[in-house]
Amino acid sequence: AQKITQTQPGMFVQEKEAVTLDCTYDTSDPSYGLFWYKQPSSGEMIFLIYQGSYDQQNATEGRYSLNFQKARKSANLVISASQLGDSAMYFCAMREGNTGGFKTIFGAGTRLFVKA
Amino acid sequence: EPEVTQTPSHQVTQMGQEVILRCVPISNHLYFYWYRQILGQKVEFLVSFYNNEISEKSEIFDDQFSVERPDGSNFTLKIRSTKLEDSAMYFCASSGDRGHNEQFFGPGTRLTVL
Numbered sequence: 001a002q003k004i005t006q007t008q009p010g011m012f013v014q015e016k017e018a019v020t021l022d023c024t025y026d027t028s029d030p031s032y033g034l035f036w037y038k039q040p041s042s043g044e045m046i047f048l049i050y051q052g053s054y055d056q057q058n059a060t061e062g063r064y065s066l067n068f069q070k071a072r073k074s075a076n077l078v079i080s081a082s083q084l085g086d087s088a089m090y091f092c093a094m095r096e097g098n099t100g101g102f103k104t105i106f107g108a109g110t111r112l113f114v115k116a
Numbered sequence: 117e118p119e120v121t122q123t124p125s126h127q128v129t130q131m132g133q134e135v136i137l138r139c140v141p142i143s144n145h146l147y148f149y150w151y152r153q154i155l156g157q158k159v160e161f162l163v164s165f166y167n168n169e170i171s172e173k174s175e176i177f178d179d180q181f182s183v184e185r186p187d188g189s190n191f192t193l194k195i196r197s198t199k200l201e202d203s204a205m206y207f208c209a210s211s212g213d214r215g216h217n218e219q220f221f222g223p224g225t226r227l228t229v230l
Contacts, residue, residue, distance in 0.1 A: 043226075044223050045159070045221035046221075047221075050218060091159060093159075102147060102172070103161045103172050103174070104149075104151075106160070106161075107158060108157075109158055
């Protein structure tokens with residue numbers, strides 16, 4: 001069963017505007033963590049932001065914020081004031097709490113294009 | 117800033133050969149991972165390792181694969197009898213402790229099986 005779903009294969013955004021990348025997840029474990037990673041064309045995986053299932057506040061890291069809607073099982077990434085350097089592949093990922101080995105499952109990714 | 121390193125950056129091998137991919141995790145980290153990303157596809161979990169043994173493995177991680185921490189710094193992934201479909205980017209990652217949320221990824225090794 002697909003546990004992480006990213007429905008937007010590609011997104012365009014104008015420089016300096018905000019963009020939301022969608023992510024929905026599926027788990028029956030009450031304890032889980034949600035992550036977003038950025039993968040530029042160079043290939044490395046860059047951690048952006050983390051949200052725990054018990055966290056009361058939505059996570060924020062600089063220009064990145066995570067719109068966590070637990071009842072809807074969504075964890076959308078919001079990038080404010082987009083920059084040309086934000087053009088990359090973005091992966092949503094989940095780690096369930098009952099996994100002793102910290103297995104992290106990734107979505108298919110969304111490719112973001114920032115236009116000048 | 118400490119980082120995860122991986123060698124080689126690119127490995128080309130003939131089908132049927134064995135390869136060893138090497139990783140040096142961040143020095144005070146306790147948990148280590150291998151992931152695979154076939155070109156253009158999503159990142160797939162292979163295995164996690166803690167206290168000198170496998171903690172969890174995916175269905176991809178069959179008898180063809182093995183991991184080892186031969187000394188205090190290296191973490192290796194061995195792929196025996198490589199197949200064409202093993203061609204992918206292999207990422208090593210490490211994390212600090214049970215409560216540590218971030219897995220730090222290395223730059224990856226691109227494996228090409230001919």
